Amino acid sequence: MENCIKGTIGRTESKDFYVLPLGGGETIRCSLRGKFKKDFHLKKDKLYLTDIAVVGDSVEFEINDDGTGVINKIEDRKNYLSRKAIKMRGSSYRGERLEQIVASNIDNLFVISSVTKPPFNNKVIDRLIVTAESSKINVVIILNKIDLDVDGIEQKWLNLYSQIGYKILSTSKITGEGIVELKNLLYGKKNLFWGQSGVGKSSLLNKLFPGINLITGDISTYTDKGKHTTVTSLMLKMDDNTYIIDTPGIREIDPYGVKKEDLGHYFLEFSEYIKDCKFNTCTHNHEPGCAIIKAVEENKISLERYESYLRLLETIEDDINF
Numbered sequence: 001m002e003n004c005i006k007g008t009i010g011r012t013e014s015k016d017f018y019v020l021p022l023g024g025g026e027t028i029r030c031s032l033r034g035k036f037k038k039d040f041h042l043k044k045d046k047l048y049l050t051d052i053a054v055v056g057d058s059v060e061f062e063i064n065d066d067g068t069g070v071i072n073k074i075e076d077r078k079n080y081l082s083r084k085a086i087k088m089r090g091s092s093y094r095g096e097r098l099e100q101i102v103a104s105n106i107d108n109l110f111v112i113s114s115v116t117k118p119p120f121n122n123k124v125i126d127r128l129i130v131t132a133e134s135s136k137i138n139v140v141i142i143l144n145k146i147d148l149d150v151d152g153i154e155q156k157w158l159n160l161y162s163q164i165g166y167k168i169l170s171t172s173k174i175t176g177e178g179i180v181e182l183k184n185l186l187y188g189k190k191n192l193f194w195g196q197s198g199v200g201k202s203s204l205l206n207k208l209f210p211g212i213n214l215i216t217g218d219i220s221t222y223t224d225k226g227k228h229t230t231v232t233s234l235m236l237k238m239d240d241n242t243y244i245i246d247t248p249g250i251r252e253i254d255p256y257g258v259k260k261e262d263l264g265h266y267f268l269e270f271s272e273y274i275k276d277c278k279f280n281t282c283t284h285n286h287e288p289g290c291a292i293i294k295a296v297e298e299n300k301i302s303l304e305r306y307e308s309y310l311r312l313l314e315t316i317e318d319d320i321n322f
């Protein structure tokens with residue numbers, strides 16, 4: 001089509017989609033062509049209008065006379081990360097659990113944690129790993145604030161996760177350790193950064209890209225033209241091929257749509273044992289002849305990972321329809 005420009009969605013806010021044009025230039029505020037909204041009403045499992053087009057989506061748009069744009073086309077997603085969210089209608093909670101897309105077309109999910117302040121929490125990491133594995137997204141674990149490490153936390157978890165086969169990297173904004181290696185992992189990729197508040201996400205991003213100047217400390221909202229808005233995901237362009245999606249407004253990411261009997265497959269080190277469970281519907285928490293329980297007893301699977309598994313099993317809904 002004539003006048004059609006390709007770009008990537010960098011941020012969404014109610015009915016506005018901010019698109020980064022391919023090849024550079026200023027971000028264009030776009031709306032959606034009406035045809036997409038019609039589709040939206042048919043998909044009742046979608047939470048918000050902003051789920052039609054999400055951060056990371058490749059789109060084509062046309063420029064209006066006033067300089068804003070209209071999105072005509074949304075390319076198919078290579079992958080996407082979603083989370084379980086509670087549906088809200090007006091001011092009343094309806095309690096339905098639905099899928100909210102965090103971002104799409106992700107090459108790496110960086111799960112940022114700190115050795116302390118806030119304390120290292122492996123269950124939070126495992127929840128993210130399951131979410132990423134179920135969406136076929138590569139995971140990198142970051143252990144930040146290692147300048148504050150005292151009780152050998154760093155070594156313990158480095159060993160545990162690298163034995164499973166995960167890339168895990170220690171970093172510190174104070175000593176600069178790991179920063180160059182982290183930068184090398186990011187280059188040429190679309191990277192999603194997620195971590196609990198206070199682990200040092202913004203500090204790391206500022207250290208990696210001194211020009212971007214993200215606010216560090218307690219602030220979890222971005223201020224846009226004096227307006228107070230909580231931005232859930234925000235894509236930062238580092239160069240033509242390198243992007244980072246920051247997630248300042250997303251406190252928790254619970255996997256959506258993972259079935260109980262599939263959960264074990266997203267704990268990668270379980271896979272060589274699962275086939276030996278007596279029942280093929282085994283959920284590995286009580287069943288006789290469970291090969292996972294046996295492997296935990298024989299220290300072939302770590303107790304920490306197994307306990308994470310049990311915690312997730314409790315929180316997964318049985319009644320999700322696909």
Ligand SMILES: Nc1nc2c(ncn2[C@@H]2O[C@H](COP(=O)(O)OP(=O)(O)O)[C@@H](O)[C@H]2O)c(=O)[nH]1
Pocket residue numbers: 144145146147148171172173174195196197198199200201202203204215216217218
């Ligand atoms: N000692 C130490 N403190 C850090 C490090 N990274 C961040 N911090 C501090 O941790 C606090 C939270 O950092 P921030 O980047 O805002 O975390 P975010 O909420 O994940 O974006 C700030 O006071 C930072 O100065 C680090 O590597 N070492």
Ligand SMILES: [Mg+2]
Pocket residue numbers: 201202203215216217219248
């Ligand atoms: Mg921050």
Ligand SMILES: [Zn+2]
Pocket residue numbers: 277278282283284285287289290291292293
């Ligand atoms: Zn089993």
